[in-house]
Amino acid sequence: MTLHIPRIPGIDFAAVGKQFGHLEIEHSDNENDAAVIPSPLAVIGGGDGPTVLLIAGTHGDEYEGQVLLQELIRTVQAEDVTGRLIVLPALNICAVREGRRVASVDGVNLNRAMPGSAAGGPAQQIASIVAEELIPMADYVMDIHSGGNASEYVPSAFVYLGPTPELWAAKVAAVTAFNAPYCVAVKPMLKAGSISGAADLAGVPMISTELGGRGTVSVPILQRAKEGLRSLLGHWGVLKDESKPLASQSAERPIHWVQLTAEAAVHSTMAGLFEPLVVLGQKVSAGDVVARVHAVEELDRPAKEFHSPIDGVVAIVRHPAIVNVGTTLVNIAVDHGTTPPEGNHVPS
Known part of the structure; x- marks a missing residue:
């Protein structure tokens, strides 16, 4: 055959x-x-x-x-x-x-x-x-x-x-x-x-x-x-x-289980140089400062801070430092610890 x-x-x-x-x-x-x-x-x-x-x-x-x-x-x-x-x-x-x-x-x-x-x-x-x-x-x-x-x-x-x-x-x-x-x-x-x-x-x-x-x-x-x-x-x-x-x-x-949701991404609202203030796997709380973006030409302009939208774990960090409006800087994932998400997350 x-x-x-x-x-x-x-x-x-x-x-x-x-x-x-x-x-x-x-x-x-x-x-x-x-x-x-x-x-x-x-x-x-x-x-x-x-x-x-x-x-x-x-x-x-x-x-x-x-x-x-x-x-x-x-x-x-x-x-x-x-x-x-x-x-x-x-x-x-x-x-x-x-x-x-x-x-x-x-x-x-x-x-x-x-x-x-x-x-x-x-x-x-x-x-x-x-x-x-x-x-x-x-x-x-x-x-x-x-x-x-x-x-x-x-x-x-x-x-x-x-x-x-x-x-x-x-x-x-x-x-x-x-x-x-x-x-x-x-x-x-x-x-x-x-x-x-x-x-x-x-x-x-x-x-x-x-x-x-x-x-x-x-x-x-x-x-x-x-x-x-x-x-x-x-x-x-x-x-x-x-x-x-x-x-x-x-x-x-x-295994550490985390979940990316619609609230996970932290997007830049300005162009400039990205400075991460967190590392992969770090636990953060809602409101924590997780990144700054520095204007390249406007030397008198303060860096803009970006905050975690939720409690969770830093799952993804941007690599290139040059960013634009809309660039994702970091993603914060919901922390499930060592337990997989339950069946109520699965559609019937």
């Missing part, structure tokens, strides 16, 4: 072994007539078992996931796998090549483009393959993000609440297995067109991440994420000899 996807040439998804290929993205511009943009892909098949889809490089300036999946592809062999790993380490290949959040070829945020269009530009075509072909094939999905060039997050798993009690329970178990220091929870279907939303619509359990950021790779964050990824793949039953009792893992290094 063979299983081929026309837009992923040369790959038999039913085969045992390790295969390398690409998503075939058509693109024609002033310099190239009917050219192909190849988004690299590896498939590691070990026979009967679950299918896990692993994605990084959805945003090109987020590097931790790209490193994680590159290493996974090279170190995991078919005999290590029960089922199938589908690995896309540089999904938005044009953005990855440029080291930018979105690619200049189309300016489209791939994580807002689902379900995409086979007749659209590069990001729309990639989104179409992911949403229409790969997610429906998968039993589990992980999309690895970080803060990129513009921001830094507490090192965390990242999940949409709900959309059903069963999917939420599966996500909580996956978060526990991955065991990042934090888990950031957000409302169901937070962003239209996201990969998380596409997985929820397909009924496939998925977690994302936010592993630091600042346009670089943190050694301690990467090391813990390597351990967590293998633990998660063991929990999902696709990687042999990597399972660990979830209760034991959680007790060893408890």
